Amino acid sequence: MTAPSLVEKLVMHTDSRICLVVLDGLGDIRAASNKYRTPLEAAKTPNLDALARQAAMGRMLPVDFGVTPGSGPAHLGLFGYDPREVEIGRGVLEASGMDMIMEKGDVAARANFCTMKGDTIVDRRAGRPPTERTIEMCRLLEKSIPTIEDVKVIIKPGLGHRFVVLLRGPGLVEGVTDTDPHHEGEPIAQSKPERPEAAKTARIVNAFWRKALDVLKGKEPTNGLLMRGISSRPNIADLKERFRLDAAAIATYPMYRGLASLVGMTLLDTGKTPSEEFETYLANYDKYHYFFIHIKGTDEAGEDGSFERKVSVIEQFDAALPVLLRKQPAALAVTGDHSTPCPMKLHSWHPVPLLLVGPNCGADLKPRFTEAECNSGSLGIFESRHLMALLLANAGKLDKFGA
């Protein structure tokens, strides 16, 4: 636990609402291939334009200059965490990505089936079995090994040969080595504790795979399993503890729901379109003080390099915006978690455009919400981990500092 930041010391609980809308991968770049227009510039967005005139605008660096973030760090920044300081283990990310809610003290591993010959791994991916086979094997494992000592074993199948093993019980911590030797022709590795406190975790992990080998005996090609990235939920204070916020997440993709749950948000059931997500926001407006609404389509279009589709997702968002605005929070931000420029077909380091609106935001009077207009907005260019303080301030939730 680090000492509370100045903002955490100043934060007050009030009845005002904050809403953060994240269009995943929203930011883009002008290039010859898109005729030097970004999707935000090309899209017809009458509702967003009207909002822009009332808003304060700026751009945010997801992590730092030149750093291209994955979805984990990018969202942690938006939620007010320093993404350089909070590390999310691969097992936890995988579990979060599969909608498994991790409790404090849980340990999760990325797992996959492999093929053994005697004690030797002969195919690390078990010949890439169909997902149905993995589902069947996972059911068998969970039924056969419900617990080890006082630890509950929870197994969830993923795609192909992949699955997640989640261990829940007292005394489990991360800091153990993989059982995957990362080479074929070797036996499964013993998990070893990297520090004394992790001895129990290593013992449970090793007991699990030994029992699993018995269960999987004769089930070629899925007669073995490997575990990697064995990790525990990061020990971070949640949004309630840090900012006195009862927070809710409206997201359709498992990974973003998982990330939201890691910082203490309640996950709301929702339809998949922006309009349906906004209806979920309206229906829950009275119950929470902070809403995170995630829209995935912009990122997928960017990764596919589909300029037209990214424009179309933005226009679909714009058309749904009046639904959201039926309940205007004290502070509303529209932004991206990172840029996914169509010309690159990848996440990138480019700062994301930010629009922030509220009664005291100060209107920049910009005609549109685009990357270029944001460059000269009153919010400047800053790291996204500071967005939370701006939202809290605009919502009247920060006390004055000093006399």
Place this chain on the structure above:
Amino acid sequence: MTAPSLVEKLVMHTDSRICLVVLDGLGDIRAASNKYRTPLEAAKTPNLDALARQAAMGRMLPVDFGVTPGSGPAHLGLFGYDPREVEIGRGVLEASGMDMIMEKGDVAARANFCTMKGDTIVDRRAGRPPTERTIEMCRLLEKSIPTIEDVKVIIKPGLGHRFVVLLRGPGLVEGVTDTDPHHEGEPIAQSKPERPEAAKTARIVNAFWRKALDVLKGKEPTNGLLMRGISSRPNIADLKERFRLDAAAIATYPMYRGLASLVGMTLLDTGKTPSEEFETYLANYDKYHYFFIHIKGTDEAGEDGSFERKVSVIEQFDAALPVLLRKQPAALAVTGDHSTPCPMKLHSWHPVPLLLVGPNCGADLKPRFTEAECNSGSLGIFESRHLMALLLANAGKLDKFGA
């Protein structure tokens, strides 16, 4: 004492002059209530406009994103201190605000008269006596208790029931508890040391209020006193030590004079209007290398929500500007300590506009000095604690770093 910063290591003494003009609470926001114009935008400022064309412009965060500062932290930032690291106790602020110059080692307490019945506090504010009564009682106390052990007692009356007790003598440090129990129906509390070094301070504080009770016996309703926020001058290196600057302050309000004295500025006698303050600057130009000129009216207008008055103070400042410019320093900054937007009637977190002019500032060629023009200036948006380095650099007082 922290290690010297890079800027402190590079600083050189030269004969050039720096002038920092602070229009208190200058920054504002566009809102429906002001027809989307800030006072700087609405004011007629021909002299400032002419200066703007030659200037480098930008915006400054007084403390950090979203943080609304009081005057203390806001000015410490402008003077080159990190306001998150320098804490000014309530007693020191109160003493500074009443124009009491605190020396190193002094300890000050916010004090007020109360009404006692036997050993019990029956009215924590002594029925809010008129100021005249407090003046009379303070004179009586100071005459009756000039010293305790080797400690001099200095007392200054404030408004209503309030006054300040300043203790001057060897071995005094902050870190003692209040004598105010913060509830009626209780006796006066013993001040307790929170660390061993503060034992003498607690002893003197307790001896003072016991003697004072004897002096005030029979003087109902002002027959008792309470002390809070017992604190010492912050242990910070002054502007001379850090930046080799002989600094002078031209300010009319006690609090700003107090803050200036805390960082080692000489307080100059001055008339109250901007024009008179600028005449004071001209008269002292040869004697100091750094001038802090404080203009209060903008903040008061903002706190009253009086758009017209804020415009008028800015226009009055603009009309006086030619007086200031009779002696052009190597680096001149015009800015605010924080924003006090008229629509909010409060200090706020919004970045303040900054104009910096000097022979080598680089002209942004902006037509006017407004918040919006500053958004796209060459100085960007940065924390005000960095302003000192920019002023020193423009004044040719910073050596090259490295070869």
